[in-house]
Amino acid sequence: MQITLEIPDEMLQGKGLNEREWLQEIAIALFQQELITLARASRIAKMHQVDFQKLIGSRGICIHYDVEDFEEDIRHLEERGWL
Incomplete structure (x- = not known):
C-alpha cells in the first residue's frame, strides 16, 4: 500500500x-x-535508523x-549473510 499526503504550501x-x-x-x-x-519509522522519516533513534531519544521517547x-533483526542479518 502506498499513501500520498498532500500538504498545502502555506503549511510549509x-x-x-x-x-x-x-x-x-x-x-x-x-x-x-x-x-x-x-x-519502518526510520524509512518514513528518510533517516538512518541510528539517527532516528537519536532523534526520538532526544525527545525522551522509548525505543520499544x-x-x-x-x-527479527537477527533473522534479517542471517538472511543477508552478515552472521
Missing part, C-alpha cells in the same frame, strides 16, 4: 515544518503509538525494542 512556509520535518513527525507519532517498527524485535 514561514514557521511551519518543511517536508522532511513533516515526515519525521509522522514517523515519530506512528512509532510512539507502536503502530510501526523502528525500522523487545526480544521479538531482536530476533
Whole structure:
C-alpha cells in the first residue's frame, strides 16, 4: 500500500515544518503509538535508523525494542549473510 499526503504550501512556509520535518513527525507519532517498527519509522522519516533513534531519544521517547524485535533483526542479518 502506498499513501500520498498532500500538504498545502502555506503549511510549509514561514514557521511551519518543511517536508522532511513533516515526515519525521509522522514517523515519530506512528512509532510512539507502536503502530510501526523502528525500522519502518526510520524509512518514513528518510533517516538512518541510528539517527532516528537519536532523534526520538532526544525527545525522551522509548525505543520499544523487545526480544521479538531482536530476533527479527537477527533473522534479517542471517538472511543477508552478515552472521
